[in-house]
Amino acid sequence: MKRLEYDVVILGGGAAGMGAIRGALSQNASVLLVEREASTGGVLNQCIHNGFGVRVFKKELTGPEYHEMYLEKLKGFDAMYEATVLDIDSESRLLKVISASGIYKIRYGALVLATGARERPFEALRVPGSRPSGIFTAGLAQHFVNLENRLPGRKAIVIGSGDIGLIMARRLTLEGVEVEGVYEIMPYQGGLTRNVVQCLKDFNIPLHLSTSVVKVHGKERLEGVTVAKFIDGNPVSGTERFIGCDTLIASVGLIPENDLVDKEIEISSSGGAVVDDLMRTSVDNIFAAGNNVCIHDLVDFVTVEGEGAGQNAARVAKKEKMPKRVGIFKKGKGIRVISIHYTTATIPFKMYVRVDHPMDMAILRINDTNLKTVLNAKPSEMIEFTLDPTKYNLKGEIELSAVEAKR
Amino acid sequence: MSEKTIEMTCVVCPIGCNLKVTMDGNGKFLSVTGNKCLKGAIYAKEEVTEPKRILPTNIKVVGGELPLVSVRTEKPIPKKLLFEAMEVIRTFKVKAPVKRGQILIKNLLGTGVNVIATRTVKMDKGT
Secondary structure, eight states: OEEEEEEEEEEOOSHHHHHHHHHHHHTTOOEEEEOSSSSSOGGGGTOOSEEEOTTTTSSOEEHHHHHHHHHTTOOSOEEEOSEEEEEEETTTTEEEEEETTEEEEEEEEEEEEOOOEEEOOGGGGOOOBOOOBOEEEHHHHHHHHHHSOOOOOSEEEEESOOHHHHHHHHHHHHTTOEEEEEEOSSSSOSSOHHHIIIIIGGGTOOEETTEEEEEEEOSSBOOEEEEEEEETTEEOTTOOEEEEOSEEEEOOOEEEOOTTTTTTSOBOTTSOBOOBTTOBOSSTTEEEOSTTTSOOSOHHHHHHHHHHHHHHHHHHHTTOOOOOOOEEEEEOTTEEEESOOEEOSSSOEEEEEEESSOEEEEEEEETTEEEEEEEEEOTTSOEEEEEOTTTSOOSEEEEEEEEEOOO | OOOEEEEEEOOSSTTOOEEEEEEOTTSOEEEEESOSSHHHHHHHHHHHHSOEEOOEEEEEEESBSSSEEEEEESSOEEGGGHHHHHHHHHTOEEESOBOTTOEEESSGGGSSOOEEESSOBOBOTTO
C-alpha cells in the first residue's frame, strides 16, 4: 500500500470540488483531488446547454465551457482519476483509495466532500407493470445523447418536470425524437420557469400537471405507459389513458450523495450533509459543498460554496483555530429546504432556501424580522440571501420562515 | 388602438425575471418592466418581434478521444430556424484536435452567426 499526505483532500472534481481546489490553493495548501471519472467537470461535461456562469464569469456559458474556463484557473494540485474511496477514518485522518495504479493510504489535514448528487431512479416511484428496456433517468439519457452519440429511442415521454427532464425534452426533440409530453405528479412544475419556457413552450411540448404514470407496458422493450390524474399523490380512477412510447425519461429528483460518510457526519432529513456557515460538517476537519449538501439550482452557487469550503479546510489543515458554532437554524412555516444548518456568527454568508409550496408573494423572515420579499416563489426556484451577523442576531435558535402575502 | 401588456419569463439567464412587456395595438414593442439587467430589456423586445435562441448541440469528431464535440451558436439565432439549423449541423464532421472557441461552421444558414466548439477534444491516444 502506497502512503501519501496532503493538507486538503477533495472528494469529487465537479463544480463544488473544483471550487474547493481553488479555495484551498488560495491558502497555499497542498491539494489532492480524488475523482471517479477520467477528468474533472462532473455533470458539467454532459450539460452542453447554455445557462451557466452568469455569476462566476458574468456571461452565459454552456457546461463544458464553464468547466474548462474554471479549470484554467487551477494550477498546482495533484489528482487521482478513475479512483474511488474505500474508507474514511476521521479520527486518524486517513483515507483508503483504490485506482488502477494501486491502493493508497492518504493522510489529510482536512477533507472536502464534493460528491454531488445522484438521480432518483424511476424504480423509486414503485409503479406497477413490467420492467422492459427503454426506461432511463434524464441524466443517463443526457450522457448517451451528449457524450456517446446514441439516442435512447424514437418516441419518448418524460416523467417529472425537474430541470434535467425539461432540458432533455428539448434536446431529444432537436435530435428528432418525438417527445409526447412531460408528466408531473405535483400541481406545479419541478424545474425553473425559464426551462418550461425555452424547453417546452418553444417546441409545443405539453406539460401535464397533477398527472403521472400508473402502469408500465411492454415485455422486451417499452411499448407504452398508462397515465392518470393525481390528487394529493393518489391516482384518480377513471382518468387513465394509454400512451404508446418506446422510451421513458425519468426526472424525479436528485439525492445528495453521502453513502460514504453517513455514519461519520450528521445528515439532514433531506439526505444532505449538515454544515455550518464555514461549510464544516459535524466533524471539525470534514467540510462539504454543493449538491451533497443540498440540491442547488445554479452551478455558480455550487462553485462559490466549494471555494469557501476549500479555504476553510486549508485553514483547519494549517491548525488555525476555528470559531465554534453558536446558532442553529430551524425550518419554520413555509420552508422546505435550508442549505446551512448552523452558524458561527463570525462572517456574513449565503443561505439558500426553498419554500414548501408555490406562493404568489412570499415574505421571508428570520425570527420576527422581515428579510426579503419574493414574487412568484416556487419550491423549484431556490431563494438566495446573505446573512450578516452584524445585522441579525445569529445566536441560539434561529427560525427561518416564509409567509404568503397578497400583492 | 389600445396598448396591451403581456407577462413573460426572461430566459437570458437562470434567474428568470418576470417581465411585463407593453406593446401598442399593432403589437409593436413599447416598454418593459421587471428586468434586472439590460439584457432582459433586449430579450423582451426581441421576444415580441423576432424571438431568438442560442442553439447548443454536438458535432461528430473524427480521430478524437470522444465521438462528439459540444458546440453552440455564438449568438442567438431566430427561433424558427432551430430545426433547419440542426439539419445543417448534423451533416458536419470535424477532425480532432478541436479547441474550445474554434469556429466549426461559418455563417450558419446565412444568419451571420458562427457555430463554435464549447470544449476541447484531444486526439485519440490510440491513433
